[in-house]
Each structure stands twice: as C-alpha cells, then as structure tokens.
Amino acid sequence: MIINKKKCVACGNCIAICPMGAIYVDQSINRAVINDDACVECGTCYRGMSTENLNPVMVRTIRKVAKLLLFRFEPEPDVCPTAAIEMNELEMPRLIRQIFSDPVVEHKSTGIKGRGTEEVKTNDVS
Numbered sequence: 001m002i003i004n005k006k007k008c009v010a011c012g013n014c015i016a017i018c019p020m021g022a023i024y025v026d027q028s029i030n031r032a033v034i035n036d037d038a039c040v041e042c043g044t045c046y047r048g049m050s051t052e053n054l055n056p057v058m059v060r061t062i063r064k065v066a067k068l069l070l071f072r073f074e075p076e077p078d079v080c081p082t083a084a085i086e087m088n089e090l091e092m093p094r095l096i097r098q099i100f101s102d103p104v105v106e107h108k109s110t111g112i113k114g115r116g117t118e119e120v121k122t123n124d125v126s
C-alpha cells in the first residue's frame with residue numbers, strides 16, 4: 001500500500017482506520033506516510049474509506065488560508081478527499097503479508113480469498 005505524496009493533503013483521516021497503527025503524518029514533508037515495517041497489506045485503508053477526487057493543490061491552499069484565518073477545513077472523518085491511498089504491485093515477501101492479511105485477496109494455490117472469513121479478519125460483525 002502506498003500514499004501518493006502528490007495527492008495527500010495530510011488531513012490525517014486515514015490514521016485511525018489502520019489496525020496496525022502504520023500510518024502517520026510526517027510533519028517534515030506534511031504528508032501521510034505508511035510505515036512499511038508495520039503495514040501488513042490488509043487493504044483496510046484502501047477499501048475502508050470513502051474517496052473524493054478533489055484537487056490536492058486546491059485543498060492544500062484552502063487549508064492554509066483557513067489556518068491563517070483561524071478556522072479549519074477538514075474533510076468528513078471517513079473520507080480521503082483526494083483518493084491518495086493507492087494499492088501498489090507487491091513483491092515477495094510483502095505478497096505473503098497480503099495473502100495472510102487481506103480478506104479479499106485470492107490465495108494463488110487454493111483460489112480461495114483470504115485465510116478465514118472476512119468477518120474474522122476485519123472484526124466487522126454482520
């Protein structure tokens with residue numbers, strides 16, 4: 001999983017959705033970053049948030065102006081406003097992490113998605 005630095009506006013909405021606590025906002029570049037050592041490639045951040053396709057430059061500008069005027073311009077808490085979270089092509093050994101962690105990924109040898117039910121793997125209750 002990657003966060004596209006050109007798109008991210010550092011709103012921080014995706015931090016709470018990661019079950020591994022792998023996402024943080026790097027203040028030095030003012031973008032959200034995924035800690036690859038902690039990320040298990042479960043796909044929760046990618047699938048679990050709604051996305052909008054707002055222009056990142058526009059959103060950053062509005063947020064800066066809003067900050068100067070002492071108010072905040074924040075997207076809804078379950079939305080990535082610029083669709084900055086992207087699924088990348090994985091190689092070994094990250095592919096193994098994905099097979100064990102992502103409930104919708106098909107296991108290459110069995111053809112079965114995930115290992116266990118989606119409910120077990122996401123804590124969602126149906």
Ligand code: SF4
Nearest residue numbers: 008009011012014080
């Ligand atoms: S929700 Fe999207 S725009 Fe906001 S910090 Fe996360 S990746 Fe960046």
Ligand code: SF4
Nearest residue numbers: 018039040042043045
């Ligand atoms: S893929 Fe899963 S573990 Fe990795 S950053 Fe997204 S939510 Fe966190």
